[in-house]
Amino acid sequence: MDENFLKEDETLDDLQLKGICVIQKKDAFRFGVDAVLLANFANIKRNATVIDLCSGTGIIPFILAGKTTASQIIGIEIQEEMTEMANRTCKLNNLQDKIKFVNKDLKDLEFIKSLPKVDVVTVNPPYKLKNSGIINPNDKNAIARHEICCTLEDVIKSCKSVLKDNGRMYMIHRPDRLADIICLMRKYKIEPKLIKMIQPNFKKAPNMILIDGQNNGGAFLKWDEPLCVHNLDGSYTEEINKMYGR
Template sequence: MEKNFLRSDETLDDLQLKGICVIQKKDAFRFGIDAVLLANFSKIRRGARVVDLCSGTGIIPFILAGKTEASSIIGIEIQNEMVDMAKRSVSFNKLEEKIEFINKDLKDLQFLRTLDKADVVTVNPPYKLKDSGIINLNDKNAIARHEICCTLDDVIKGAKAVLKDNGRIYMIHRPDRLADIICTMREHKIEPKLIKMIQPNTEKAPNMVLIEGQNNGGTFLKWEAPLYVYNLDGSYTEEINKIYGR
């Protein structure tokens, strides 16, 4: 059965979640803990409509399909090869009634506004500024990590275009971009509501940040206790094991 869905340079990876598997390239950008943390951080009510921006091969939509009772999840991704893999993953998992992937540029606001308004937007965007280091602008891994095809401002504009009034955006990013994130959200009338720092362990500074914003929300920002990924002996913390269902 797998041979009908996989190319020779791809793998089928089990999410250990209701039997859901995702197709990924063997030697290209593969999902990491950041996508898992974002999916767990996002609050998705029963019957919610979700749009996932910068969707890649669809890891966040597939986790949300397994963990939540969202009625529909749409992934928007600019790279056609990623969308092709994501669509084949949908077929493999028989999730056609719940998940859809669209090969579009999130900067196409005219298209985004044609979609039904979303209750929730999730996004794991490129973290690094376009001019941060030497990069190959045609490299698929670089596109996933650097602001080559979209900037933080583009991401927030895209979320604004698809969110219903008071809808929520959930994003994971790097702490050094937190000031940019908050300022950009407010510029587009998305109010930051909740921040959670992710730290490798209790002795290291945060290397990721989770943030929730509300479209046209009131001003009130809360901080959650930080999440530690590892114990000092190198083992995963109880909270991480719980997120992974271990």
């Protein structure tokens, strides 16, 4: 492999999806099942345009590129190192014509409003409130997990700015923030349409939620069947194995 593609502190991970491999840091934030769940939850129609906010390593755009017929995907990420790494993954997989990553702050509304309106926005935002036990606000993992660089309202406001009329927003978050999510979606006229609860296993309460919202949509909310990540013996369920292509 060309030394420009992979650095000493990085790994190359096979997504088992049309030969796509993604570059990640060995000791920094790495994608988890939440990103895989969101990418599989999003309904991407033929030739749809997509923006992925809080893009991180770019995992969601790469899964969407492998599983859908989206025509163009833009990832927005505030951490320059992550953006550079994601763009190297693009080159490695020859996906430059379909995906690009931009190092920008989603709170930069002048930039956000300069983007083309898209059919779909996906976002796996920081889950934890800024004051919930952060030790080092400069830590890259803390930035990914805590609302240091953006709040939930910042995220939903940005979704509103880039969505076409009737475009869809797909988000994964935590159940304890559901009231906040729905209130803010309605504030910005993104109507909640479908909610899916994710359980660690069928004996445990949900620890993640997937939510689908429609820009300027009419009021009608449905609940999808819950999904369990693990069987009681700790193995992945059939639904999760299918998502991973196993």
